[in-house]
Amino acid sequence: MKHETVAGLDIGTTKTCAVVAAEGPGGLEIIGYGEAPSLGMRKGVVTDLEETIKSIEAATEKAERMAGVHISDVYVAITGEHIRSTNNRAVVAVQNEDREVGIADVRRVVDASKIINLPADRQIIHALPRYFTVDGQDGVEDPVGMAGGRLEVDTHIITGGTSFITNVLKCVHRAGLESAGLVFEPLASSAATLLSEEKQVGVVLLDIGGGTTDIAVYSNGGAIYTSTIPVGGSILTNDISLGLKTTTAEAEQIKRAYGAGTPDSADRAFPVKTLDGRATKEATTAQLRQIVVPRVVETFRMAKSKIVENVPRDLVLGEVVITGGGARLTGIEPLAEEVFGLPVRVGLPGAVAGLTDALKQPEYATAIGLVLFGPNGGLENHEYVKRSPSVFTKIRSWLGDLWN
Ligand SMILES: Nc1ncnc2c1ncn2[C@@H]1O[C@H](COP(=O)(O)OP(=O)(O)OP(=O)(O)O)[C@@H](O)[C@H]1O
Numbered sequence: 001m002k003h004e005t006v007a008g009l010d011i012g013t014t015k016t017c018a019v020v021a022a023e024g025p026g027g028l029e030i031i032g033y034g035e036a037p038s039l040g041m042r043k044g045v046v047t048d049l050e051e052t053i054k055s056i057e058a059a060t061e062k063a064e065r066m067a068g069v070h071i072s073d074v075y076v077a078i079t080g081e082h083i084r085s086t087n088n089r090a091v092v093a094v095q096n097e098d099r100e101v102g103i104a105d106v107r108r109v110v111d112a113s114k115i116i117n118l119p120a121d122r123q124i125i126h127a128l129p130r131y132f133t134v135d136g137q138d139g140v141e142d143p144v145g146m147a148g149g150r151l152e153v154d155t156h157i158i159t160g161g162t163s164f165i166t167n168v169l170k171c172v173h174r175a176g177l178e179s180a181g182l183v184f185e186p187l188a189s190s191a192a193t194l195l196s197e198e199k200q201v202g203v204v205l206l207d208i209g210g211g212t213t214d215i216a217v218y219s220n221g222g223a224i225y226t227s228t229i230p231v232g233g234s235i236l237t238n239d240i241s242l243g244l245k246t247t248t249a250e251a252e253q254i255k256r257a258y259g260a261g262t263p264d265s266a267d268r269a270f271p272v273k274t275l276d277g278r279a280t281k282e283a284t285t286a287q288l289r290q291i292v293v294p295r296v297v298e299t300f301r302m303a304k305s306k307i308v309e310n311v312p313r314d315l316v317l318g319e320v321v322i323t324g325g326g327a328r329l330t331g332i333e334p335l336a337e338e339v340f341g342l343p344v345r346v347g348l349p350g351a352v353a354g355l356t357d358a359l360k361q362p363e364y365a366t367a368i369g370l371v372l373f374g375p376n377g378g379l380e381n382h383e384y385v386k387r388s389p390s391v392f393t394k395i396r397s398w399l400g401d402l403w404n
């Protein structure tokens with residue numbers, strides 16, 4: 001792959017998506033993407049190696065053809081119930097003789113924050129600096145160049161089950177690709193859909209996929225809590241199929257056509273194929289609503305209780321942003337507003353050039369976010385990233401080991 005291109009691979013529960021971007025004069029630009037059905041994943045974890053490899057190969061080939069470049073290494077999205085997150089804090093003495101914080105000090109303190117009690121079957125995926133403290137002054141976003149003798153960092157640490165990660169990487173390797181780094185999915189989705197102001201004020205991101213709903217909570221610019229729940233759009237399709245006694249394919253179509261509707265919209269009848277596909281019966285949008293609403297509300301409540309249990313009581317949150325294919329459900333926003341008691345918007349991928357209308361859809365947030373988040377690692381909010389002449393070359397080199 002040409003040096004100035006960057007690629008992402010999102011192996012989802014319903015689809016695999018590969019995205020290639022190139023660093024142009026005006027910044028990053030998407031130059032190719034490819035999508036293929038994903039049949040070898042369930043709730044974010046690999047259940048069939050061969051199917052997953054096929055899916056990666058198909059998506060990557062399409063992206064390569066469109067971009068006209070060979071993809072050799074990719075940032076790989078990862079999710080699943082094996083992912084855990086925690087916050088940690090570390091302190092180091094500034095080593096510079098004139099007591100000025102250097103990049104090496106930042107690196108050392110972030111590394112030190114990675115020393116946590118980790119069972120043998122788990123590994124760190126991210127250590128994301130939330131803020132630094134220099135000689136007791138906290139809330140420092142960018143300590144580089146500041147005078148001080150004692151540097152502290154508060155980090156958000158994300159870990160995953162080694163065997164689950166290994167299986168994903170096995171598929172990536174067997175599809176002929178190298179991993180440039182793993183990215184927990186909601187971090188990628190956030191990079192594509194959230195504004196830095198939102199992260200500053202306090203925001204919840206929910207990526208509702210087919211098999212999982214990924215959660216990321218930001219406050220003061222950094223991630224404070226991340227998690228995932230094993231419920232997504234597939235279970236809703238399943239509910240509809242059971243409730244209306246029809247096939248999964250028909251239920252999926254019905255879900256996409258009518259969704260949760262709105263409480264005040266007039267009741268409408270629509271045809272439903274019977275299970276054997278030979279006859280048609282009738283159902284109504286009110287009936288559908290009775291199936292869809294409780295499941296969607298339950299999913300939001302599960303996400304909310306996870307957040308409430310894990311963030312400080314006094315945390316200020318201004319908004320909920322929903323993305324992922326599940327965010328396309330008609331009538332989903334008022335349901336989220338009701339559960340969270342916060343304004344809700346659907347997050348479409350942005351912040352990068354070359355996005356066609358086809359790509360400006362919530363289901364591509366993760367894949368597009370990978371090329372944005374991947375090279376910048378966890379330091380997207382920090383000034384020394386913005387100051388750096390080339391984010392790609394400089395930051396990548398010293399961030400390399402933050403991925404491990
Ligand atoms: N118009 C729509 N209305 C309701 N649901 C929709 C609509 N379009 C897509 N979906 C749902 O979005 C889900 C797929 O979303 P997405 O592509 O983000 O998942 P994924 O990334 O493959 O899965 P995961 O992130 O869980 O691994 C499916 O359950 C699909 O039914």
Ligand SMILES: [Mg+2]
Pocket residue numbers: 012013185207209210324366
């Ligand atoms: Mg997804």
